[in-house]
Amino acid sequence: MNDPAIANLSRRRFLQAGAALTIGFYLPAFATSAAEPGKAGKFAAASDTFVPNAFLRIGEDNSVTIISKHLEMGQGTYTGLATILADELDADWNLVRVEGAPADASRYNNLIWGRAQGTGGSTAIANSWEQLRTAGATGRAMLVAAASQRWKVSAAELQVRDNVVSHSGSGRSATFGELAADAAKEPVPAVVKLKDPKDFRLIGKESKRKDSFAKTNGTAQFTQDVHLPGMLVAVVAHPPRFGATVKSFDASRAKAVQGVVDVVQIPQGVAVLAHDTWSAKKGRDALAVTWDESNAFKLGSEEIFTRYREMAKTPGIPVTHPGNTDEAFAQAAKVLRASYEFPYLAHAPMEPLNCVIKLDADGCEVWNGEQMHTGDQFSLANLFGIKPDHVKINMLYAGGSFGRRASKDSDYVLEVAQIVKAIKGRAPVKLVWMREDDMRAGYYRPLFYPQLEAAIDSNNKLIGWRHRLVGQSIAMGSPMEQMLVKDGIDRVSVEGADNLPYAIPNMMVDLHTPTEIRVPVLWWRSVGSTHTAFSTETFIDEVATATGKDPVALRLELLTEEPRHVGVLKLATEKAGWGKPLKQASGVRRGRGVAVHKSFNTYVAQVAEVSIKNDGALKVDRIVAAVDCGTAVNPDVIRAQMEGAIGFALSAALHGEITLKEGRVEQSNFDGYPPIRINEMPMVEVHIVPSTAAPTGIGEPGVPPLAPAVANAIAAATGKRLYRMPFNTAELAS
Amino acid sequence: MIQLNVNGKPYQVDVAEDMPLLWVLRDTLQMTGTKFGCGKGLCGACTVHLDGDLIRSCQTPVSAAVGKKISTIEAVDSDRIGRAVQEAWRKLEVVQCGYCQSGQMMSAVALLNHNRKPTDADIDKAMSGNICRCATYVRIRAAIHAAAKALA
Numbered sequence: 001m002n003d004p005a006i007a008n009l010s011r012r013r014f015l016q017a018g019a020a021l022t023i024g025f026y027l028p029a030f031a032t033s034a035a036e037p038g039k040a041g042k043f044a045a046a047s048d049t050f051v052p053n054a055f056l057r058i059g060e061d062n063s064v065t066i067i068s069k070h071l072e073m074g075q076g077t078y079t080g081l082a083t084i085l086a087d088e089l090d091a092d093w094n095l096v097r098v099e100g101a102p103a104d105a106s107r108y109n110n111l112i113w114g115r116a117q118g119t120g121g122s123t124a125i126a127n128s129w130e131q132l133r134t135a136g137a138t139g140r141a142m143l144v145a146a147a148s149q150r151w152k153v154s155a156a157e158l159q160v161r162d163n164v165v166s167h168s169g170s171g172r173s174a175t176f177g178e179l180a181a182d183a184a185k186e187p188v189p190a191v192v193k194l195k196d197p198k199d200f201r202l203i204g205k206e207s208k209r210k211d212s213f214a215k216t217n218g219t220a221q222f223t224q225d226v227h228l229p230g231m232l233v234a235v236v237a238h239p240p241r242f243g244a245t246v247k248s249f250d251a252s253r254a255k256a257v258q259g260v261v262d263v264v265q266i267p268q269g270v271a272v273l274a275h276d277t278w279s280a281k282k283g284r285d286a287l288a289v290t291w292d293e294s295n296a297f298k299l300g301s302e303e304i305f306t307r308y309r310e311m312a313k314t315p316g317i318p319v320t321h322p323g324n325t326d327e328a329f330a331q332a333a334k335v336l337r338a339s340y341e342f343p344y345l346a347h348a349p350m351e352p353l354n355c356v357i358k359l360d361a362d363g364c365e366v367w368n369g370e371q372m373h374t375g376d377q378f379s380l381a382n383l384f385g386i387k388p389d390h391v392k393i394n395m396l397y398a399g400g401s402f403g404r405r406a407s408k409d410s411d412y413v414l415e416v417a418q419i420v421k422a423i424k425g426r427a428p429v430k431l432v433w434m435r436e437d438d439m440r441a442g443y444y445r446p447l448f449y450p451q452l453e454a455a456i457d458s459n460n461k462l463i464g465w466r467h468r469l470v471g472q473s474i475a476m477g478s479p480m481e482q483m484l485v486k487d488g489i490d491r492v493s494v495e496g497a498d499n500l501p502y503a504i505p506n507m508m509v510d511l512h513t514p515t516e517i518r519v520p521v522l523w524w525r526s527v528g529s530t531h532t533a534f535s536t537e538t539f540i541d542e543v544a545t546a547t548g549k550d551p552v553a554l555r556l557e558l559l560t561e562e563p564r565h566v567g568v569l570k571l572a573t574e575k576a577g578w579g580k581p582l583k584q585a586s587g588v589r590r591g592r593g594v595a596v597h598k599s600f601n602t603y604v605a606q607v608a609e610v611s612i613k614n615d616g617a618l619k620v621d622r623i624v625a626a627v628d629c630g631t632a633v634n635p636d637v638i639r640a641q642m643e644g645a646i647g648f649a650l651s652a653a654l655h656g657e658i659t660l661k662e663g664r665v666e667q668s669n670f671d672g673y674p675p676i677r678i679n680e681m682p683m684v685e686v687h688i689v690p691s692t693a694a695p696t697g698i699g700e701p702g703v704p705p706l707a708p709a710v711a712n713a714i715a716a717a718t719g720k721r722l723y724r725m726p727f728n729t730a731e732l733a734s
Numbered sequence: 735m736i737q738l739n740v741n742g743k744p745y746q747v748d749v750a751e752d753m754p755l756l757w758v759l760r761d762t763l764q765m766t767g768t769k770f771g772c773g774k775g776l777c778g779a780c781t782v783h784l785d786g787d788l789i790r791s792c793q794t795p796v797s798a799a800v801g802k803k804i805s806t807i808e809a810v811d812s813d814r815i816g817r818a819v820q821e822a823w824r825k826l827e828v829v830q831c832g833y834c835q836s837g838q839m840m841s842a843v844a845l846l847n848h849n850r851k852p853t854d855a856d857i858d859k860a861m862s863g864n865i866c867r868c869a870t871y872v873r874i875r876a877a878i879h880a881a882a883k884a885l886a
Binding site: 073074075076208209211212213214215216217218219220222224225227233258259276277278279281348349350351352397398399400401402432434435636637640643644645646647648650651669670671675676677678679681683684 | 769773863
C-alpha cells in the first residue's frame with residue numbers, strides 16, 4: 001500500500017521491466033482458454049478477431065477493447081489505463097471500451113507488487129505505464145504490418161490515426177476492423193518503438209471518462225446490483241465487540257419473517273438468508289443471539305490513548321537516526337515539543353461492503369468490487385479446498401473503497417464464503433452489510449499517538465528532530481507481514497516520517513507497535529501519511545513561528561535536496577497569492593496555511609484559506625493545490641482526484657472519528673460519522689506541474705497535505721495550534 | 735398484490751406492505767440504479783421522485799407509493815430537465831465511483847424543477863441531503879449551474 005514499503009521489490013521489478021523493454025517488453029498473451037475477461041452479466045463481448053496480447057482485443061466491428069487489470073473505484077483508472085494503450089495504438093477514443101480483467105496473476109499481476117494481482121498504493125498507472133504503451137504499440141505494429149502486406153507498400157509509408165491505417169501515396173486506407181483478421185496472422189514483434197512524448201495524442205489531453213455514461217443513467221454494475229438466478233441475500237448478525245463469538249442463538253422469530261429461507265452460524269456471526277435484502281435484514285434484526293465475550297477486546301479509545309502516552313515515554317525501535325540527536329538537543333537554544341492524537345477512521349465507502357459467491361462443480365465464482373484478486377483467490381481456495389485458479393472473479397465497479405476493499409485477509413469475502421459453505425453451495429449468495437455492519441466492522445485507519453521534538457540552535461537553525469510514533473501495525477499478523485514488516489518495523493506505520501524531506505542534520509524516528517490492541521486495522525487512503533503529514537507539517541510550521549520565519553521560506557530553506565517538493569510548493573503558493581493579505585470581514589478571523597508532502601512518489605502542496613467566527617465555527621474557503629505526478633496522463637482525472645481527496649481529507653479533519661467505549665464502536669451510521677456535505681466543500685484550484693517523468697499515483701496523494709494546511713491556516717488566523725483530529729473548533733472561540 | 739407506477743409503466747409486486755420502496759425497486763423490479771447507502775435517510779443515495787417530489791426511498795414503505803408516480807434514475811432522460819442534468823454531469827465529468835450519483839442527479843432535477851436559476855446557497859441547501867464520499871461536490875455545483883444555463 002505504500003511506496004517505500006515495497007520499494008525494493010518495486011525497484012527490482014522496474015529494473016527488470018526496463019531492461020526487458022530494450023529487447024521487447026514482456027507482454028503476456030491472451031489465453032484463449034480463459035473465461036472472457038471481466039465478463040459479468042450485462043456486458044456483452046463483441047466478436048474479436050485480433051488479440052495481440054492480454055490487454056487488447058480489436059473486433060471486426062472496429063471496436064477496441066482494452067482490458068484493465070485494475071479496479072475502477074472512482075479514481076479514473078479505467079480511463080487512464082485505456083488512454084495509455086490507446087495513444088500508442090493510435091485508436092479512436094470513441095471506439096475504445098474497457099473491460100475488467102479476470103483474476104490471473106500470471107498475466108495481470110501488479111508489477112510494483114510483484115507476483116500478485118490487485119489494486120492499491122496508487123500504483124495502477126505507475127506499474128502499467130510501460131506495459132500498456134508496449135501493448136498498444138505492439139497492436140499498432142501488427143496492424144501496420146497487415147496493411148503493408150495487403151497493399152504491398154513499405155510499413156514506413158503508412159500512417160495511423162483514429163483507428164485507420166492509411167497510405168497517402170496511393171490514397172488507400174483501412175480501419176482497424178478491416179485489418180483485424182490479417183493482423184492476427186502477423187507475428188508478434190519482439191521489439192516495438194514507443195512514441196516520442198511530443199507525438200502523444202491522448203496522453204496529456206482530457207479524454208472523456210469511460211465510466212461516466214453508465215454511472216449517469218443507472219446502468220453501471222456494482223456488486224450491490226448483482227442478481228443471479230436462485231440467489232439468496234445474506235445479512236449477518238455480527239458480535240458487539242471485536243473477538244466475541246456466538247455462544248447461542250434463537251432463530252425462531254427470524255425464520256418466521258416472510259422471505260427468510262435459512263439461518264446459519266458462521267465464524268463471523270449468524271447469517272440470515274432470504275430471497276431479498278429487506279427480508280434478510282428483518283430476519284437478522286429478529287435474531288436473538290447470545291455472545292461469548294470472554295475473549296473480547298474491551299478497551300475504549302481513551303484507555304488506548306492513555307496506554308500509548310505511557311509507551312511514548314520510552315524509546316521505541318529506531319527506524320532512522322542520522323547524526324546525533326542527543327548532542328543536538330543538548331546544544332539547543334530552544335526546544336519545541338508536541339504530541340498528537342489521531343483516532344480510528346472508517347473508510348465508509350458509499351457502497352457498503354458486499355460480495356457475491358457461487359459454488360459449483362467447476363469451482364467458485366465471485367462477483368465483487370475486487371481489489372485483491374490473488375489474495376482472495378488463495379483465501380477462497382483454501383476455504384473451499386480447491387485450486388486458486390478455480391476461483392473465477394468478476395471485477396465489478398466498486399462504489400468507493402479508499403482502501404477498504406483491499407482487505408489484507410479477505411475478511412468480507414471469506415464471510416460470504418463461509419455462508420456459502422454452510423449451506424453447502426446450494427445457492428449463490430450475496431452478502432450485504434448494512435451501513436451499521438460496515439461502520440462497526442473494524443479494519444480502521446489505526447489510532448496513532450506521535451510525539452515530536454525540535455531542537456533549534458542560537459542561530460535559529462533547526463538542528464535536531466525527534467519523531468516517536470505509537471500505533472498498531474496494519475501488516476503484522478496478516479499475509480502482508482512478509483512484504484511490509486522488517487526488523488519489527490511496519491513500513492506503513494512510519495511512511496512520511498522517516499523520509500522527511502527536510503535537511504535536518506540530526507534525526508531520530510522510532511516506533512512502538514502495541515500488539516495487545518485487537519482492533520482490526522487497515523490501509524485508509526494515503527495510509528501512514530494520513531497522520532505523519534499532519535504531525536510533521538504542522539510541527540515544521542511551529543518551528544517557523546518559533547524562529548520568526550515565514551512558513552514557506554523555512555520549508556524552502558530546508559528542502560535543499562528535494563526539487564520536486566520545491567516545485568509544487570512554489571507553484572501552489574504563487575497561485576494562492578502567498579504573502580498577499582486576505583480579504584477581511586468583520587467578526588471573522590481569516591488565515592492562510594500551507595503544507596507539502598510526498599506520498600506514493602507524487603508530490604503535492606496545498607494552500608488553505610480559512611474563516612473562523614467568534615464562536616469557533618470554521619469554514620475552509622479555498623484550497624489551492626499543486627501536484628507533480630510525472631506525466632499527466634489525463635489532467636482532468638488528476639484534478640478530479642485532487643478535488644475529491646481534499647473533500648475526503650476534510651471529512652477526517654472536521655468530523656472523522658471512530659471511538660470505542662468498553663470495546664464497543666460508538667458510531668454506526670452517517671449521523672455519528674459524518675462525511676462533509678456540499679455546503680462544507682471549499683473552492684478548489686488544482687495546478688499540475690508539467691513533467692515528462694514516468695507517471696506516478698494520483699488516487700491518494702491529495703489527502704495528506706489537506707489537514708495540516710488547514711491547521712496551519714487556523715494557527716495563522718487564531719494563534720491556536722490543534723493537536724487532535726478531528727479538530728475541536730470550540731477551542732477556536734475568541 | 736401491490737400496484738405501482740414506475741417511470742410511467744404499471745407494475746404488480748407481491749411484497750410486504752412495509753418493505754421500503756428502495757428494496758422493491760432494487761430487488762423485486764431489479765431496477766438497480768437507485769442505490770442503498772445508509773438505510774436511515776441520511777445519505778440520499780436512494781433518492782427518487784414521488785409525484786415529482788424528492789423522497790428517500792429507503793424510508794418510504796411501498797404502500798405509501800401506491801397510486802403515485804414513481805420516477806427513478808433509469809428514466810432521468812425522459813424530460814428536458816433530467817436530460818440537461820444528465821448532459822451536464824457527463825460534460826463536466828462529475829462522477830468518480832458513481833454510487834451516489836443517481837441520488838445526486840435526482841436531487842438536482844428536483845431542485846431545477848422548482849428553481850431554474852439556483853445560487854450556490856440554493857444548491858448547498860437543496861443538495862446537502864446527498865453525501866458523496868468521493869467528494870465530487872465542486873463538480874456537482876458546477877454541473878447544476880451548467881444545467882440551469884442550458885435550460886435558460
